[in-house]
Amino acid sequence: MSVKILSVTLLLLSMCVCFSSSAGIRGPTKKRPCCVDVTNLDMSPEVVGETYREQASSYPCVNAIIFNTEYGQLCADPNVQWVQNRKLC
16 A cells, blocks of 8 residues: 555656646746836927836836837936826826
């Protein structure tokens, strides 16, 4: 009887090892790039669309409002007036 228990235990253990190692094959999760610097210049004419994303400060990322432009992301200072006006629209 103990041989059967040992066999089942080894089988379950090997299955756990296989499942845990296959979970790592998926690779790392894709992390969004963050803003490490912001602009204070009025870039409102460059902004495309009405959506934006707020980013909290968490090193190395800084507090920012992220707008989309034709050229990619625009990281703006959330405290400047044009950004405040743009968020209200």
